[in-house]
Amino acid sequence: MTDWIDIGPLDAISPRGARVVKTRAGCVAVFRTGDDRVYALDNTCPHRGGPLAEGIIHGASVTCPLHNWVFDLETGIAKGADSGSVATHPARVEDGRIYLDLSQLESRKAA
Amino acid sequence: MKKLVVIGAGMASGRALEHLLEAAPDTYEITLFNAEPRGNYNRIMLSPVLSGEKTYEEIVTHDDAWYVANGVTTRFGEKVARIDRDRKVVVSETGDELAYDKLLIATGSNPFIVPLPGHDLDGVIAYRDLEDTNRMIDASGIPGAKAVVIGGGLLGLEAAAGLRLRGMDVTVIHIMGHLMDRQLDAAAGYLLRKALVDRGIKVMCSANSKEIRGEDGKVRALLLEDGTELPCDLLVMAVGIRPNVALGKEAGLAVGRAIHVDDQMVTSDPDILAVGECVEHQGAIFGLVAPLYDQAKVVAQTLLGEDATFVQRQVSTKLKVTGCDLFSAGDFADGEGREDIVFRDPARGVYKRLVIEKDKVIGAVMYGDTADGNWFYGLIKDGADISEMRETLIFGPAFQGGAAADPMAAVAALPPEAEICGCNGVCKGQIVDAIANGAADLGAVRAVTKASASCGSCTGLVEQVLAVTLGDAFQLPASQPMCGCTELTHEDVRRLIKAQELKSMPAVWQELGWKTKDGCHVCRPALNFYLLADWPLEYTDDPQSRFINERKHANIQKDGTFSVVPRMWGGITNPAELRAIADAAEKYDVPTVKVTGGQRIDLLGVKSEDLPFIWADLNAAGLVSGHAYSKGLRTVKTCVGTDHCRFGTQDSTGLGIKLEKALWGSWTPHKVKLAVSGCPRNCAEATCKDVGVVCVDSGYQIGVGGAAGMDVKETQPLALVPTEQEAIDMTVAFVQLYRENAKYLDRPYKWIAKVGLDWVKDQIVADPDNRQALIDRFAVSQSVYQKDPWAEHAAERAETYTPIANLTLEAAE
Ligand code: SRM
Ligand SMILES: Cc1cc2nc3c(=O)[nH]c(=O)nc-3n(C[C@H](O)[C@H](O)[C@H](O)COP(=O)(O)OP(=O)(O)OC[C@H]3O[C@@H](n4cnc5c(N)ncnc54)[C@H](O)[C@@H]3O)c2cc1C
Ligand code: SF4
Ligand code: FES
Numbered sequence: 003m004t005d006w007i008d009i010g011p012l013d014a015i016s017p018r019g020a021r022v023v024k025t026r027a028g029c030v031a032v033f034r035t036g037d038d039r040v041y042a043l044d045n046t047c048p049h050r051g052g053p054l055a056e057g058i059i060h061g062a063s064v065t066c067p068l069h070n071w072v073f074d075l076e077t078g079i080a081k082g083a084d085s086g087s088v089a090t091h092p093a094r095v096e097d098g099r100i101y102l103d104l105s106q107l108e109s110r111k112a113a
Numbered sequence: 114m115k116k117l118v119v120i121g122a123g124m125a126s127g128r129a130l131e132h133l134l135e136a137a138p139d140t141y142e143i144t145l146f147n148a149e150p151r152g153n154y155n156r157i158m159l160s161p162v163l164s165g166e167k168t169y170e171e172i173v174t175h176d177d178a179w180y181v182a183n184g185v186t187t188r189f190g191e192k193v194a195r196i197d198r199d200r201k202v203v204v205s206e207t208g209d210e211l212a213y214d215k216l217l218i219a220t221g222s223n224p225f226i227v228p229l230p231g232h233d234l235d236g237v238i239a240y241r242d243l244e245d246t247n248r249m250i251d252a253s254g255i256p257g258a259k260a261v262v263i264g265g266g267l268l269g270l271e272a273a274a275g276l277r278l279r280g281m282d283v284t285v286i287h288i289m290g291h292l293m294d295r296q297l298d299a300a301a302g303y304l305l306r307k308a309l310v311d312r313g314i315k316v317m318c319s320a321n322s323k324e325i326r327g328e329d330g331k332v333r334a335l336l337l338e339d340g341t342e343l344p345c346d347l348l349v350m351a352v353g354i355r356p357n358v359a360l361g362k363e364a365g366l367a368v369g370r371a372i373h374v375d376d377q378m379v380t381s382d383p384d385i386l387a388v389g390e391c392v393e394h395q396g397a398i399f400g401l402v403a404p405l406y407d408q409a410k411v412v413a414q415t416l417l418g419e420d421a422t423f424v425q426r427q428v429s430t431k432l433k434v435t436g437c438d439l440f441s442a443g444d445f446a447d448g449e450g451r452e453d454i455v456f457r458d459p460a461r462g463v464y465k466r467l468v469i470e471k472d473k474v475i476g477a478v479m480y481g482d483t484a485d486g487n488w489f490y491g492l493i494k495d496g497a498d499i500s501e502m503r504e505t506l507i508f509g510p511a512f513q514g515g516a517a518a519d520p521m522a523a524v525a526a527l528p529p530e531a532e533i534c535g536c537n538g539v540c541k542g543q544i545v546d547a548i549a550n551g552a553a554d555l556g557a558v559r560a561v562t563k564a565s566a567s568c569g570s571c572t573g574l575v576e577q578v579l580a581v582t583l584g585d586a587f588q589l590p591a592s593q594p595m596c597g598c599t600e601l602t603h604e605d606v607r608r609l610i611k612a613q614e615l616k617s618m619p620a621v622w623q624e625l626g627w628k629t630k631d632g633c634h635v636c637r638p639a640l641n642f643y644l645l646a647d648w649p650l651e652y653t654d655d656p657q658s659r660f661i662n663e664r665k666h667a668n669i670q671k672d673g674t675f676s677v678v679p680r681m682w683g684g685i686t687n688p689a690e691l692r693a694i695a696d697a698a699e700k701y702d703v704p705t706v707k708v709t710g711g712q713r714i715d716l717l718g719v720k721s722e723d724l725p726f727i728w729a730d731l732n733a734a735g736l737v738s739g740h741a742y743s744k745g746l747r748t749v750k751t752c753v754g755t756d757h758c759r760f761g762t763q764d765s766t767g768l769g770i771k772l773e774k775a776l777w778g779s780w781t782p783h784k785v786k787l788a789v790s791g792c793p794r795n796c797a798e799a800t801c802k803d804v805g806v807v808c809v810d811s812g813y814q815i816g817v818g819g820a821a822g823m824d825v826k827e828t829q830p831l832a833l834v835p836t837e838q839e840a841i842d843m844t845v846a847f848v849q850l851y852r853e854n855a856k857y858l859d860r861p862y863k864w865i866a867k868v869g870l871d872w873v874k875d876q877i878v879a880d881p882d883n884r885q886a887l888i889d890r891f892a893v894s895q896s897v898y899q900k901d902p903w904a905e906h907a908a909e910r911a912e913t914y915t916p917i918a919n920l921t922l923e924a925a926e
Contacts, residue, residue, distance in 0.1 A: 009918035017290070018631070018657035021917035032917060036631045037298060037446045053673040056661040058634040062448055065634035067661040067669055072634070076449025104920070 006094070006101040012038065013098070020055040020064070027107045030091060031055035032100060033075055035062055041075040042093040042102050048086035117141035117416065118203055118213040120193045120360065125389030125405040126219035127153035127174055132413035134183050140417060143185045144211060146203070149242055150190035152180060157402060159246045160433045163275030169243060196364040198382055215416060218361055218372060218380070218387040222354035222400070227263065231325030236332035237348045240272045252347040253279035260284070261335045261345040263322055265292040267432060269351035270309065274434040276347075277314050284315040284343055286322060286335070291619065296430045296441040298630060300457075300464050301480040303619035307462070308437045319653075356391045356398055371398045376422045378412040388412045394423060401428050429490045431483070440486035443493045444468065445476030456507045457626045458482075464623055465507055466630065472500040485509035524577040533574050534564035541578055548582045555579065573600050596635035598627050603639065603856040610643050616651045618644070618658070632658075639857035642744065642780060646852045649894040662742035665914070666902045667724055670717065675724060677703075677716040678741035679731050680777065683751040683769035683789075684712030693734030701727050711748035711786070713739055725911035728903035737777075737901040744858075745780045746787075746848075749773040750798065754791030754808065763808035765791035768837055772806075772844055778899035779891070782855040782864070785848060800828050803861045804844050809833075813840040817847055817873070818862040826862045829870050832878045846877045846884045849891040 015021050015034040022029045022045050029045035031054045039062065045055050052068030059065075062075045072081045078090040092103040119126050122145050130143070145152075153175040161167040180187050188205070195204040202210045224239030226232055236252070238245050252258055253276055262273045265287025277283045285292075291302030292309075306316050321338035325348060334344045356371035367373040367381035371393035378386050388408045390399055399405055407423060414421035429442035445468045456465040463481035467474050467489065473496050477489040488510045492499060499506055529542030539562045547561040558575055559565050565572045594600045601609070606625065615621045621640055622632065632640065637658035644652040656664045667675035679694065694714055698706050704718040719727055728738075740746060751769030755761035769789040776785070788799035789806040799805030801821040805828045807814045812835040816828025831847065834840050847861075850873065855864035865873060877884050906914075 007918075007920070009920075014912070014917050016657060016913075019913075021913065021915075024916045024919040024921050026921045029916070035446070039446045039448065050671070051673070053669075056665070056669060056673075058637060058660065059657065060631055060633045060637065061453075061629060062451070063633075068671070070634065074449065100917075 005105045006103055009100050009102055011099055012040070012095050015040075015100075018059045020057070020059065022053075022055045023102065023104075025104060025107055029053075029055075030102070030104065030107070031064075032093065032102065033059055033064060035059060035075070038095070039075075040093045040095050040100055042091040042104075043073070043075065043078050044088045044091075046088065047071060047073075048080070048088060049084070054088065114142040115140065115214040116212060117143045117215050117217065118211060119143065119145045119217045119219060120203065121219035121221055121389070121391075122147035122149070122151075122153045122175075122187075122189065123219055123221045123389060124153065124156055124174075124402055125221070125409050126217060128406050128409035129217065129219070129388055129412045129416075130175075130183075130185065132410055133416055134185075136413065137417055138183070141215070143183075145180070145185050145187050145189075146191055146193050146205065147187070147189045148192040149244075151243070152176070152187060152189060154243070156242070157433070159240075159243065160271035160275055162243075163246050163249055163272065164278045164435075165275075166435070193360060196360055196385075198364055198385070201384065214384065216385045217412065217416070218385065218391060219389045220357040220360060220391045222390040223357050224350065225353045225355050226350055227322065227352055229322055229325050231327050231332070232350075234325055234327040234332045234348075235330050236327075236346060237325060237350065240268050240349055240351045241354075249276060249347065249349065250279065252276075253281045255346065258282070258346045259344055260347040260349065261286060261343050262349045262351060263335070264349075264351035264353070265289070265316070265318065266295065266351065266353070267293065267430065269349070270305075270437075271433055272349050272351055273309070273314050274312070274437075276349075277312055281347075283313075284317065284345075285309070286320045286337070286343075287316070287318045288321060290319050292316065292318065293430075293432070293439075293441075296478075297439065297480075298445060298466065298478055299619045300466070300623050300630065301439060301441070301478050303617065303623055304462055304464055304480040305432075305437060305439060307620075309434075312436075354390065354400060356393070358391060361385075361387065361391070369393050369396075374423075376411075376424075377415040378408055378423060379415060386412050386415060394425065397425055401430065403428050427490070427494055429486065431486075438483045439478075439480045440483040440490075441478045442486070442490045443474070443476035445478050451475070453630055454503075454507045455628060455630065457623060459624045459626055467507060469499070469503075472498050472503075474499055474506075524574065525581045533578060534562075539564040544575060544578045545582050548579065553579075553583065553586070572605070595639065596633055598629040598632055598636050599625060601625055606640070607643055607647075607854070607856070610647055616644065616648045618655065634660075638663075642782065642857050645780060645898070646894070649897045654898075663744070665721070665724065666728075666738055666740075666742060666906060667719070668742045672718075674718045674720055676741070677719050677724070677727055677731075678709065678713060678739040679736035680739040680773070681713035682773050683749055683766050685751075685766060685770065686713075690734055690736060693731060693736060697727050697730050700730065709741070709748075711741070712750050713741075713748065715741070722915045724914050725907040729907040732901070732904050732907065738903045740777065743780065744783050745785065746773070746776040746778070747784050748786055749776075750786075750788040750802070752789075752791050752796040754789075758791055760794060761791035761808070762810050763791060763813065763837070765789040765797065765806075765808050768806065768808075768813075768840060769797075771837070771841060775841060775845055776848060778901075779848065779852070779895060780898060781848065781852055782857050783860045785851075785861070787844070801825065802828065804828075804847060806840055806844070811835065813837070815840060815843050815847075818865045818870070820860055820862050822860075824862070829865070831870075831874065842884060842888060843877060845891050846887040847873070849887040849894075850876055852894075853887075853890075 018036050020031050020033040022031050030042050031045040033041045047066045049071050052066040056067040057064040063072050065072050071084045078088040080086045094101050155172040155174050158172040192206045193203050194206045202212045204210050224241045259282040260276050262269045262285045265285050273283045273285045291299045292305050323338045324336040326334045332348050334342045336342050358368050358372050361372040362368045372387045374387050374392045380387050389405050411421040411423040427443050432439050451470045454467045465479040468476035474492045527541050531541045533541050543562050547558050552558045552561050565575045595603050641655050641658040645654050661669050701723045703716045707715045709715045749769045749772050751766045754765030785803045787804045788797040788802045790797040790799040791808050799807050801819040805816045814833050815831045817831045819828035820826040851861050
């Protein structure tokens, strides 16, 4: 079952920018691409824990700010030579507001 | 006969009536109301009427004779005021009542008027109907009249182009970063803007309107948020439309964003149907005619009791401005498993982008050459499998079915008279001749033939001609491209940004043929620097193209916290500053306070959300950002000099402070560190800095190109100057020369190794005029960039440092 949470207006994130959502199961990074797509991924880089929300966003990818691993925002999988992945969460925009479905996080916490 | 009443004689109902009358002329007795004092005309052709390319008579679709011949009773210029569903009558604004068996609502949309102060002034109009069009034509007849158009979408641009063709001075204000942002990506938006600017239309993007100013009840000017005032005699608002639902809503029909209809175009009342922009179907509303025509067909069949279903389909957009060829269709956002095929031909101003998903084209944007637009649109609509023609797809239908295109083979097959370099008109034969006469590399071919010497966009082709002609003897030049997005080197890009006056990222991407849509983490920070260094007044810094440290004005730590280093001019501080630093360290629980190697204090381990607050506290004590995170001026180390030291020859501390005050805030290709020592004992370690000054009895020895990081380099002497002012001038000119010429991420020592110290000396020491020009350009840049980013961010951007939402505070489930 999906459980959409309104986390704020799209305008609160600049194009090619990101902000984090704090949850009890850790921070989730919410990315806005140059063409206004929105993605939500765990904020923690699988390499050495870099905060992905602070990375440079290009196309539908983000480059980790610490050691430049590049992740596909849709799949959360590292691109190129690096291997690893971060969890992704459903995200959508409606009437200018961002909605996330973090049920997966909740179940992880409960597990 | 049953009675059909139609409200609105627009494009949708017009088409519905045609279908209905054609299929069964005698089923209904039809009455057609229209608020406009005329029948159906082709609304989308108002733009050619405005520009003078057509007359109103030419765009009428149904004239009086048509209505008479088809037995339609027309009540034009008469608005329907109310629908009484219980009695099944409509009430017109004159109070007249008319009974119906079936009612068709086709009231279209209303233009949206932004409720800015002054929106009701005379001269403020929308762009929707013939009245609006005629008012624009009248306004343009007054010599010297100025127009402002708010809205850089389809309608706004067609209005602007039409007014411009009629000789008006036109400015378009658009709130988003590029024109037609709903239909185009930034690259195509850039080309469109260029074409409009070429026709003399002023275009301001990312501009917010604040107030419309008037005089004697008439519009006089538009005031923008940033304080700019744009004088105008006519203000056209083209910011969007709102479905015209008032009648339906009041009558109690189900209404969301527009009047709800089912797949048969029937509203929540079985006897009332609706068609056109006033309807909402499965959550969607409509603004282009193609889907409305589909609806019209369905509504006619439903009225005849036939089975028909309206299915939404992809729409495509074109702009009806003669000479601006653009096309967009489908979905062209990024996404998983989606790939872009991008083609750019800078010389012709062509840009094409296809978005592919699972071997299907799902979106297309093109500018400059839209001849294949409909073919791509067909592929999108049909969901055609393109895996077979993928390699050549972007070249359009003409290239399909042949052998796979190998670029080398293609170049080899070119006839000698094929033009390679468009700028200099050099054809393949001339290049082959030059090679036969001994030109063995790109530089030599360029020197002999001028091919690739101007815009450089044909460099790759020239190299391919070399490779094909020389075979194994040809070695591709060792210079590395900037990144995977381009074949050009940093040096090429810097040169072309200046030569072609490229002043925005999309301009660079397009004109230099970038292979990706919006660059990558390697090229974006470099481009951002090149653009702001070369065009400080025209280019706006892009925080999203900066590495995190520069975006957040603090060094990120390995645990995601940040360090805060305030400036300590020349290493001099005082008790008040130290107290403020101590207070801040306590207040924000700073775990580590460290004296840096750069003569100042580092507060390490500050949380992102605390940054704006700790900065505000430090600002209050007069402390500003030390830019310890920047590719910019870092520290100016000094020693105590003549103030206290028994050996000091000049005021090294004073000069250090003056240099830091002159240079702080400037962005540079890599970090820049300075030091000033009071005597050759060199306690400030000036001989291993990017610029180091050693004071001597006769004046100031200025050295450049030192470093003490991964490479240890001693400075090389630039000049010995007698006065402090000359020492400052030489230093500022050197920094500006470095800013204008070096490759991003080259420290000065690396750059000097490439250009030679002699060249640097020629520019700065031997040529006082050039030195002054460099100093003047630096001053222009500092007028924009010498400001404390901490103060600015604490005041205006604090919220971006905080989480967008905090769900830890919600009650436990
Ligand atoms: C804080 C400080 C060390 C200290 O505690 O003293 C420091 C800390 C860092 N230095 Fe440094 N450098 C510091 C003085 C130096 C010095 C000494 C100096 O400036 O006199 C040098 C050698 C001089 C030179 O630059 O030539 C120095 C040579 C480097 C280098 C190598 C640069 C090179 O061109 O070889 C790097 C890496 C880089 O910039 O790419 C670096 C990079 C770094 C970074 C920014 C690494 C990073 O990218 O995260 C460190 C940030 C730590 C943090 O989390 O805040 N740091 N670094 C010093 C800050 C000075 C200041 O007040 O701004
Ligand atoms: C300048 C311009 C250029 C355009 N260019 C394009 C283009 O290139 N491509 C494209 O696909 N689309 C274009 N459009 C959009 C297109 O014109 C509309 O999508 C289309 O006209 C909508 O048709 P409609 O029948 O729903 O509404 P309309 O054509 O607006 O007709 C509605 C009619 O209902 C009347 N009405 C409203 N309320 C009442 C009432 N209470 N009583 C009686 N009558 C009433 C109105 O006066 C109006 O005449 C353009 C629009 C404009 C203004
Ligand atoms: S020397 Fe290395 S570890 Fe120490 S501060 Fe500089 S970059 Fe960091
Ligand atoms: S922590 Fe992300 S790349 Fe190293």
